[in-house]
Amino acid sequence: MCASYERRKTLDGLTLTKAVNTIKQRYEGVQVTKINVTEDSLTIGLFAPDRKSLHVRTTGGAPALFTTDVQEGVPDPFLDRLSGGKIVEIGGRRYDRLFWLNIEKRRPSGKMETHRLIFELIGKMANAALVNENGNIIWLFAKNNADPDRSFSVGERYSAPRLNKRDTLEKYATANFADLLGFYPVTVKHAETYLANGYSFAETATLINESLTDGIFHTDAQGRVIPFKPYEDGGTIGIDDLKDRLYKATIKKDDGIRLRLTRFF
Numbered sequence: 001m002c003a004s005y006e007r008r009k010t011l012d013g014l015t016l017t018k019a020v021n022t023i024k025q026r027y028e029g030v031q032v033t034k035i036n037v038t039e040d041s042l043t044i045g046l047f048a049p050d051r052k053s054l055h056v057r058t059t060g061g062a063p064a065l066f067t068t069d070v071q072e073g074v075p076d077p078f079l080d081r082l083s084g085g086k087i088v089e090i091g092g093r094r095y096d097r098l099f100w101l102n103i104e105k106r107r108p109s110g111k112m113e114t115h116r117l118i119f120e121l122i123g124k125m126a127n128a129a130l131v132n133e134n135g136n137i138i139w140l141f142a143k144n145n146a147d148p149d150r151s152f153s154v155g156e157r158y159s160a161p162r163l164n165k166r167d168t169l170e171k172y173a174t175a176n177f178a179d180l181l182g183f184y185p186v187t188v189k190h191a192e193t194y195l196a197n198g199y200s201f202a203e204t205a206t207l208i209n210e211s212l213t214d215g216i217f218h219t220d221a222q223g224r225v226i227p228f229k230p231y232e233d234g235g236t237i238g239i240d241d242l243k244d245r246l247y248k249a250t251i252k253k254d255d256g257i258r259l260r261l262t263r264f265f
Helices: 013-027 185-196 201-211 239-246 255-264
Strands: 002-007 031-037 041-047 053-057 064-068 086-092 098-106 112-120 127-131 137-140 217-220 234-237 247-252
Touching: 013 064, 013 086, 013 239, 031 086, 064 239, 185 201, 217 239, 234 239
Parallel strands: none
Antiparallel strands: 002 247, 031 041, 041 053, 053 064, 086 098, 098 112, 112 127, 127 137, 217 234
């Protein structure tokens, strides 16, 4: 028996960008203890003062990133090569649902190696990949491929999926927030509320863009998480509160762990 979660909402590109900016400030330079897997997630244990782990829901239709107090799942023997390594960089493709951890570790030979653990949290085609220093994929969490026009398998050179939009909060040739990378219907609606109350498109875009680095997540009147302050009623939460906002904890038998153990052994 283990803790599992009823899926509620995936993270949009703007909210994921904010989450990545927040964990970057908190966890760059921190040591990895171990990485556990379940049938649809990875939990990255950290030797950090707050005793939190990073939990990434990678598959199942509602991918997300949040911190957790629980180290779910079982160790993945292949990812064990990252245990004891240091997170030297946390980055992401701004406004998009792609981010990575660069993890550096000294091998028994004395050689220092850096692997990149990449997460593509793109809807039902979300996945995770481990890439070596040569840029080649050496491990995949699942068979999902968010871009059918690219080769995406173990042994091949990693290439990121194509962007589905080109206009962003920084560079745009539009006056419609729905045309910008990272927006989805709820954030479009809240952005348009600013326009309806006298803000220009440029002013609203700047306000939202600046909000992506302040570490404060917002909720609207319906309790939905958005990365910027709604014009009307809403509340605020921190990244440690995202888990409870995105998923409802349940207890069930985790057959996925058994299946992964069968695959390993």
